[in-house]
Amino acid sequence: MRYVVIGAGAIGGTIGGRLGQHGHEVVLVARGAHADRLRDKGLRLLTPTGPVELHAPVANSPADVDLDPDDVLVLAVKVQDAAALLAEWSAAPVGDSTAGAVLPVVCAQNGVEGERLALRWFRRVVGACVYMPASHLEPGVVVSEGAPVTGGLVLGRYPGGRDDLVERIAADLAASGFVATVSDDVMAAKRGKLLDNTGNALDAVCRPGDGWDDLRARARAEGEAALAAAGTPAADRARALPELVALDFGAAPVAGAERLGSSSWQSLHRGGSIETDWLNGEIVRIGRDHDVPTPVNEALQVLAATSVRRGLGPRAFDVGDVVALADRLLDGARASGSGRA
Template identity: 30%
Template sequence: MRVTIIGSGGVGGYFGARLAQAGNDVCFVARGAHLEALQKKGLILKSIQGDVQIRQARFVSNLADAGPADLILLAVKAWQVAELAPQIAQLMGEETLVLPLQNGVLATEELTAALPADQVLSGLCRIISYVEGPGVIRHTAVEPSIVYGFRDPALNTKAARLKTLFEQAGIKARCSEHIEADLWKKFIAICVSAYLALTRSTYGELRSCKETRAIMQALFEEVAMVGRRSGVLIEEDFVGKTMALIDTFPPETTASLTRDIWEGKPSELDYQNGAVLRLADKLGVDVPVNRFIYHSLLLMERRARKEL
C-alpha cells in the first residue's frame, strides 16, 4: 500500500518505519535537520520491540512531492491540522483514507471542513516515543497500537483493509464502532501532560505523591464530566481505570506536551486543557483544576509562540 506519513516525529516516524519494514511504499514528510538526516542515512528506529533502519522509503519536505497515497497518516501537532487540510486534499484520490493521530478530540472536525467526510477517519494511538536526534526515533514504552473508525460506523467497511495493513507491520490495531468515546477516553488521560509540565515532574513522581495524585484524579474527573455532558459514553469507573493505567507507565517517562513546554516550544496546551475549558464554558460547568493549570502555563505558551 502507498502510505504518506505527514509528521515524521515520534509517532509518525515509528508507525511509518514499521509500515516500510513490512514492505509498503512509504513516503515521509519532514523538515530541517531531521529531513537531511533521513535523506542521508534513512530512518533509524530504536525500539523496545526491535531496532530497524529504513532506507527503502522516500523522504520529502513538501506535501506536493509526496504524490498520491492510499493512506495518509497525519502525525503533526494538533494546531497544524486545520492549516494542512487543504494541502492534503491535493494528494487524495477517490479511495484515499486520511487517518489523524493527534492528541485531543478536534482533528477530524477540522479535517472534514476541507476533505470528504467519508474519507476521513478518527483515530488515536498509544505509544511513548520521541525524536532522539535528527533521523533517529526512540520508542521507550507502551505496546504501539492504533484505534480508528469513522464517526459514522456504517462507513467502517471502507477501512477494513487497514487492520490487515497494520497487523502485518506488527502494529496492534482495532477498528472501533464507538471512536468518539475512544478518543475521549484517551483525551482524559493525556490532559495530565500539562500538570506534569507545571510540576516539572515525571509520571512516577506525580503519581507517588499523595497531594499531586489527588489533583491528577480531580483533573481526570473534570474532563470525564465534560465528556459526559457533551454526550459521550464514559463509564463511571473510567477515571479509576485511567489512574491504574498511569500507574503502569515507566516512572521516568513524561509526555510530548510536557517536554515541549519545558523546552520552550509551542505545545498542544490549547488543544488539551484549553479545549476542556472552552467546552466546559459552552456547557456552563466549572473545571477549576484544568482552568488553573491552563492559566498557569498560558504565558509560557504565548512566549513560545512569540505572542508576548
C-alpha cells in the same frame, strides 16, 4: 496501499517505521533538520528489542510526492498544526482530481478536534485513537518504548461507522507490530484518551511534589464531569482495546534512551508550540458549554501558554502554583455569577 505519513515525529515515525519494516510502502513527510537527516541517513527507530533502520522516500510538502489513488494519508502532527497542513494536502493533485476529494486521511492525533477539522477539506476521514509511548528529541531518531507490542490503535470512519478501507488499514497495522481494532464509534475511544491526556500538561509544566497526583486526578475528574454533562460517552483503554490491556502493555526501557516526559513535555523541551489548548482546553470548552467548573484544566492551559510565550521550558511551576491559580480562576468565575471556570 502506500502510506504517506505527514509528520514523521514520535507517533508518525513509529507508525511509518513499523509499516516500512514490515514491507509496506511508506513516504515520510518532515521538515527542517529532521527531514535532512531522514533523507541522508534514514529513520533510526529505537525500540525495547533493538534499533530499526528504515530508508524510505522523504518529502517536505505535497509538491515532493506524486500522489496515487491508492495512497493513504496519515496525519500525525499535533492538532494545532493540522489545519494548515490539511488545507495544503487536500489541494494536492491526484490524477484529474485532488487528495481531498479521493484520498482518505487518518487522524492519528490526541484530542477530538482533528477529525472535525479534516472533514472541512477531506471527504474520507478516519479517526485513530493512539496508545503509543514514543519520543522524538533528535533529528532522524524516534524512540518507541511500547512493549510487548509497539502500541495500540482504534480506527473508525468519522463521524462514525466502518468500511473495507478501515479494516485493511487495521490489518496492515496489526501485521506490523501493533494491536489495531475497528470501532463504529472511534470518537468514544478518543474521548477516553482525552481524559488520559489531561495529565500531559501537568507533566509538562509542573515539577513533581506533594499534591501532584491529586491535581492529576482532579483534572481527569473535571473532564469526566464535563463529558457526562455533554452526554458524550468515553471508552477507556480497557473497553476500547481489551487485547492491549490483556498484554499488560506499557513503556519498556530502550537502550541508549531515557523517557523524560509526555508529548507535551517534549514540545516545551524543543521550544515549540504545545497542544494543551486542544486537550485541557477541550475540557474547558465543554465545561463552559455545560456550566461545569474546570479550574484545574484551565490553570494548566494558562500555565502551558505562559511556558511557551516566555520560553520557560518544561516544569517551570510547582504544585502550589497550579493550585493557587485554579483557586483564583474558580473564585473569579463564582464572583462573576457564571459558575464556570
